[in-house]
Amino acid sequence: MTEPKIEIEEEINESPRTNGFDPSIYDKIVEGCRLSVRMASQNEWRQAEIISRCRAPNGSMKFYVHYVDCNRRLDEWVQADMLDITTLRMPQKGGKKGAHLKEESRDSNETDAKRGGRKRKIPLVPMDDMKQEPSDMAPPMPTVSSGSTPSLRGSMSMVGHSEDAMTRIRNVECIELGRSRIQPWYFSPYPQQLTSLDCIYICEFCLKYLKSKTTLKRHMVGFITDISLNKT
Ligand SMILES: [Zn+2]
Known part of the structure; x- marks a missing residue:
């Protein structure tokens, strides 16, 4: 009886986790896209932005996502089956923000910080380290001081070049x-x-x-x- 062994190998090597969708549909999900993503730590669906993606040897896709209105430390790699493809919205070209991105523009601490005011909503910090860090502006590690330090909660659509994009992961x-x-x-x-x-x-x-x-x-x-x- 060698069949069970073959099945296991297929599970590991052959079948990407795609929720029954044609795997090619995930090629459409590029950096800057938005859609609902199941947040593993919370077991709930949240609006998220695709920051990066990569393909495993078995062909399955992994996506690095930023949850809108959440601190960037919650950004994570997720498997394709964590994405709700039916909610997919493509990135807007040309930097002009559409109506649905309006909420996010408030979310950018860079512009707010420059104006000196911080009128952002209290971020959702679901982790139990809330007590230690009531402000999402205080990173736990010393960060490199430079003008190119990425915004902690910014949107991918506001980033101009790939070097910045890399520092978001x-x-x-x-x-x-x-x-x-x-x-x-x-x-x-x-x-x-x-x-x-x-x-x-x-x-x-x-x-x-x-x-x-x-x-x-x-x-x-x-x-x-x-x-x-x-x-x-
Ligand atoms: Zn030493």
């Missing part, structure tokens, strides 16, 4: 600093070869980043030796 899975493991909320400009790792190891003394525990240990030994040599 959370790229670091996890960091280890001292005895703590921390999952970042936002993009961080680490070298690309490090962002593919499960974890980036950071020296708690000099904040150098390393790709493994072994290299961190080696680095720390050198560091401690340096200190003792300087003292004598």
